Amino acid sequence: MSAAVRFDHVSKRFDTPRGPLHALQDVAFDIEAGEFFGLLGPNGAGKTTLISILAGLSRPSSGRVAVFGIDVHADPMQARRRLGIVPQELVFDPFFTVREALRFQSGYFGIRGNDAWIDELLAGLGLTDKADTNMRQLSGGMKRRVMVAQALVHRPPVIVLDEPTAGVDVELRQTLWAFISRLNREGSTVLLTTHYLEEAEALCGRIAMLRAGRVIALERTADLLKRASANVLRFKTDQMLPAALAARARVTGRIKQIKVHDAYEVEQTLAALRQAGVVMEDIEVHKADLEDVFLDFMAVQPTAEAPA
């Protein structure tokens, strides 16, 4: 059985006025049928370029992409039937209502009389009472839900979500993940890119990390987390940290997190903070999460070579 998605040594080069830009360099991995797969990386790492190539919106400079063994460029019609793509940009057709948009999208795939499934999608994504509302009148979060529904009208075996939760509220995220998880349990393969590492940690069985167009990590999420050698000392403070500690700290507003390897290091760090007169609240030591691992990878791995 061929992989649900196979990226076979995919490279993409853009020619810019300042010389060639290597958006993707020899990206090669498989996503097996039924997986919930995460694709992580900072902005500009090439995630969306990779998904555009998968979706047939962009052609690779070299390499090939196949969906269940079907080359997305040699046989785009068959490949597209197997893919449900939720693009990153919030886009909609202002002329139509939610139900019309979903009926049209079904029709593009040659499906008539799809209302039973459309109703299920509307219910699953919390859109039932918006079915006859014009797209223009929906909030951003509601439009995002419609985009997800549009990608699913033809019951694609592979669902691709490109940062579906960027800038949307908690309620939508929960509705969306409940629904997508259900489809995954029922057999759909899911490829997700997200900036919310917590989501990737919670949902994805396997993760690939991209940086500067290269795959720098490809592992089961559990194994990735095990690689985090350290624990994290977490506390809140309004004060500046001493320079030596500030260099090692992950700062999110008042929340400071410092990597520690053992109890001795915890004591030393706390002593240093006390000595500097830092007043701390809510002190805790916890296991490193995916964000710590991610930051380690982004910091430690060698950067991509200079463009050829």
Added chain:
Amino acid sequence: MSGWQTLLRKEVLRFWKVAFQTVAAPIVTAMLYLLIFGHVLEEHVQVYDGVGYTAFLLPGLAMMSLLQNAFANSSSSLIQSKIMGNLVFILVAPLSHWAWFVAYVGSSVLRGLVVGTGVLLVTAWAAELRFAHPLWIGVFAVLGAGLLGALGVIAGLWAEKFDQMAAFQNFLIMPMTFLSGVFYSIHSLPPFWQAVSHLNPFFYMIDGARYGFFGVSDVSPWLSLAVVGTAFVLVAALTLHLLRIGYKIRH
């Protein structure tokens, strides 16, 4: 069951839902042309024997509106979808370049025909129209609208901004339609401009349609058919090629 019917239906509904702007407005514009030019020139210009100026003007106005609206339909639909970003929903669907062609050009032909017919209906009071060869009228109306609909697809794919589209429309489509003999017979022009007009494919669409109405025209309808037919085939082939390679819509 294939997707082209749905895409065609969507494209038709797109203009029909805003018919006030896409159908009624151009009909009103054509009526204004008729009121002004018909009033000013009726007494002064006689083009064909036994055909008053206003009667001469009507088929030209109807054809001009038909052509301009066929172009506007596909071009504005594509550029709007490109700029809004919602073209992606069609790009990820299994629709062939033929499906795109039939939907965008077909809806443009329909809008052209609706507007053209509307212009004739609301201006019918102004002069007595003859329909000498209705089949010729139909042939030039459909071919002309198809040609402009396909040109609209090319412009819509090519343009990245609304002002590029406006340039295409104002510097190419408008002059070619206005200088095609809508308002005059090219026999009234000096020899040089007559020769120039003969190079304008739009002239043959208008002249051919006018033959259908009056049974007289500046050139033979068969010549017009050959020119318009050839132009349609060439432009359609280019349009299909650009759609197949995803010109400016797939990178």
